[in-house]
Amino acid sequence: MTFLPICSVVFALLGVGLCLVSPRRASAISATLLLGILLSSIYGIVMVDRFGPIEVVLGGWPKGVGISFLGDFFGFLLVGTAAALLLILVSFTEADLSDRLPMWLGLLAGFCGSVMTRDFFNLFVWFEVSLVSSFGLLRLELGAKGDTLRQYLTTQILASTAMLIGTGLFYASFGTLAMNPVTPPTSLGWTAVILLTLAMMVKSGIPPFHSWVIHSYRGLHKVSAIPLLVLSSKVGLIGLTRVYEFLPTVWPIALGTLAFYSSAILFQPISLRLRILILHTTGLAMLISTGSPFAWGLVHSLAVGALLLVISNRPRNSLDWIGLGIVASLPLTPGFASKIASISTLSQTLNWPLLAGLVSTSLATFAAVVLWASRKPKAASEPSPLAFALCLLTILLGVVSFSVLDMPPLMVPGGLR
Amino acid sequence: MMVLFTAAGIGLGFGSAVYLLLSTERRTWLIGLVLLTTVTNGILFLLNRPSQLAAPFSGAKDHADPLPQALILTAIVIGLAVLAVATLATRKEDQR
Numbered sequence: 001m002t003f004l005p006i007c008s009v010v011f012a013l014l015g016v017g018l019c020l021v022s023p024r025r026a027s028a029i030s031a032t033l034l035l036g037i038l039l040s041s042i043y044g045i046v047m048v049d050r051f052g053p054i055e056v057v058l059g060g061w062p063k064g065v066g067i068s069f070l071g072d073f074f075g076f077l078l079v080g081t082a083a084a085l086l087l088i089l090v091s092f093t094e095a096d097l098s099d100r101l102p103m104w105l106g107l108l109a110g111f112c113g114s115v116m117t118r119d120f121f122n123l124f125v126w127f128e129v130s131l132v133s134s135f136g137l138l139r140l141e142l143g144a145k146g147d148t149l150r151q152y153l154t155t156q157i158l159a160s161t162a163m164l165i166g167t168g169l170f171y172a173s174f175g176t177l178a179m180n181p182v183t184p185p186t187s188l189g190w191t192a193v194i195l196l197t198l199a200m201m202v203k204s205g206i207p208p209f210h211s212w213v214i215h216s217y218r219g220l221h222k223v224s225a226i227p228l229l230v231l232s233s234k235v236g237l238i239g240l241t242r243v244y245e246f247l248p249t250v251w252p253i254a255l256g257t258l259a260f261y262s263s264a265i266l267f268q269p270i271s272l273r274l275r276i277l278i279l280h281t282t283g284l285a286m287l288i289s290t291g292s293p294f295a296w297g298l299v300h301s302l303a304v305g306a307l308l309l310v311i312s313n314r315p316r317n318s319l320d321w322i323g324l325g326i327v328a329s330l331p332l333t334p335g336f337a338s339k340i341a342s343i344s345t346l347s348q349t350l351n352w353p354l355l356a357g358l359v360s361t362s363l364a365t366f367a368a369v370v371l372w373a374s375r376k377p378k379a380a381s382e383p384s385p386l387a388f389a390l391c392l393l394t395i396l397l398g399v400v401s402f403s404v405l406d407m408p409p410l411m412v413p414g415g416l417r
Numbered sequence: 418m419m420v421l422f423t424a425a426g427i428g429l430g431f432g433s434a435v436y437l438l439l440s441t442e443r444r445t446w447l448i449g450l451v452l453l454t455t456v457t458n459g460i461l462f463l464l465n466r467p468s469q470l471a472a473p474f475s476g477a478k479d480h481a482d483p484l485p486q487a488l489i490l491t492a493i494v495i496g497l498a499v500l501a502v503a504t505l506a507t508r509k510e511d512q513r
Contacts, residue, residue, distance in 0.1 A: 121488055128495045132502050139506040150446065153503050154438050157450060160499075161457050164492055168461045171484065 001047055002056045005071030005116045007040040008079045012109035019102040026098040027090055030105060034087040037112070041080030048073045055118075068178070069116040078238075079112050085230060093223050100140060100224055106133030107231040114235045119177040120167045120196070123239055127163065127203065131156055134232045141224050155212045159202035163239075166195030179242050196243045204236025423463065430456035443507050450503060454496035461489045 015033040019026040047054060053072040061067070086104055090097065097104075110130025117123050135153065142148055167177065173189035174181040185193060205213035213233065434456060437449025464485045 121491070125491065125495065128499065132498060135499075135502045135506050149506060153506070154446075157453065157499065157503075158435075158438070161453055164457050165460055168464050168485070168488065171488070172464045177484075 001051075001054060004040060004044045004047060004054055005056055005069040005075070007044075008037045008083070008112040009109055009116065011037045011040070012105050012112055015105040016102045016109065019098075019105060023098045026101040030090050030101045031087060033105070034083045034090065034108075037083040037108070038080055038087060041076045041083060044071050044076035045073060045080070048076060067122055068118045070118045071116060075115045078115050078234075082108060082111055082231060086227060089223060089226060097223070100137060103133045103137040103140065104227045104231075106130070107137070107227055109133075111231040111235055114238050118179050120170055120179060120242075121177050123179075123242065124160070124163050124167055127235060127239070128160065130232055130235050131160065134228060137224060137228060152212060155202060159199045162195045162202075163199035166192045166199060168192075169195065179245070185246065193243060193246045197240070197247070200236050200240040200243055202236075203233070204240055205233050206236075206240075427456055427459060430459070446507075447500070447504060450500055454492075454500070458489050458492055458496070461485055461492060464488075 011033045015030055018029045018033075022029065044054070048071065053070055055071075056069045058067040058069075086108060089104075090101070107130055110126045110128075110133060113126030113129060114123055117126060134156075135149075138149055138152060169188055169192035171177050173186050173192055174183060202209045202212075430452060434449050434453035437445050437452060440446050440449065462485065465482055
């Protein structure tokens with residue numbers, strides 16, 4: 001059973017090698033191995049539900065020094081979902097993907113490794129695996145469009161450098177690379193955490209570090225944009241959830257607010273922008289004044305609802321739909337704190353109302369993106385009734401699902417934690 | 418004094434690397450990439466200290482910490498791979 005957390009990584013890397021050796025059979029090889037990853041993930045979910053998270057420390061090294069993998073419920077769920085998505089793409093796409101499949105599987109290997117690993121240096125290594133694959137994919141897609149590719153490379157390499165230095169300083173401060181050190185951070189430790197946070201924000205393309213995402217994805221084929229969107233930027237988000245565990249609660253709220261406001265500024269007209277900001281600020285005020293788990297869920301839902309209004313109201317031509325899809329799929333809100341809490345809860349146990357809430361919210365956002373993308377270019381300035389319905393549904397589902405969480409209290413004597 | 422020199426060297430290296438990375442010429446950009454990787458490895462090298470863990474066979478405790486060295490070695494390999502991919506990925510620009 002201990003092989004399960006490593007299984008997905010091995011399958012994906014094996015797929016890269018086999019597809020490169022035998023490009024003619026790349027589709028069949030990929031489909032088989034993706035099915036293997038999907039089945040192993042389902043088996044992993046069953047095992048975690050029965051026996052708890054599965055931990056593997058390679059080579060018999062002490063904990064926090066060697067390479068360690070941890071397969072929890074959420075990790076297996078993410079890996080299984082990613083494999084299923086790629087399997088659907090490989091099975092139903094008519095385009096010739098034989099040269100892109102090794103890159104897709106490389107992205108998947110980086111994604112699986114990032115989800116399963118539990119130390120920062122291996123997180124860096126898997127990030128780089130994902131990065132090299134995304135370089136290759138972008139090169140195949142964009143050809144010799146030098147500026148776009150070079151900008152992407154420069155941004156990503158600078159973020160990787162910040163991450164590597166942050167990892168080194170983390171080890172120097174805590175004496176371990178494990179993601180859950182017991183000692184409180186020193187000033188050196190804080191520097192490490194800040195560097196890691198910045199690197200993850202750049203890699204996940206969270207506003208105000210999002211400009212490279214829209215720039216890079218423009219001109220990309222839709223089929224290739226999906227794995228890049230799902231696997232590459234989400235890897236950064238996974239890293240961010242790991243780093244956030246070291247930060248006081250107020251940090252994710254502050255960073256989320258910065259991200260949300262900086263993204264809201266992008267949108268026109270001003271009346272819409274104001275509507276979003278009022279909706280969001282109301283939720284934020286409620287969160288700060290009450291500090292209850294219910295308010296956490298409400299803020300998250302309000303913010304996602306606001307985002308749906310943005311998407312449904314936006315003219316089609318002004319921004320590439322892929323770019324907006326990326327922005328829409330990112331946790332722009334202070335409700336990201338509640339999302340992290342929900343992820344850690346889901347890591348431990350299968351919480352059906354919570355899972356249903358997360359999935360429903362994501363599907364509602366996705367539906368709004370599709371709705372927006374299918375609208376005529378000269379759209380009315382007011383959101384459609386369907387968008388309003390989606391917005392209300394998201395708020396309702398979000399509040400119901402997040403209110404069942406046993407989240408830590410936000411307010412402690414003396415102010416925010 | 419040594420600390421001052423090291424800090425100045427790293428600062429200079431980083432500044433130069435970022436300056437070179439902003440260049441539009443491919444060759445200069447690649448040199449910037451190499452410099453950035455090297456300076457980062459230099460920082461990791463400074464993290465070395467006596468290990469708190471017992472050596473695997475002798476049990477001795479007063480040996481150098483192997484982990485930063487492992488980090489640097491891995492970072493060098495990854496940096497080389499990224500450099501190779503970046504070189505190939507941007508190759509056609511100069512050929513046109």
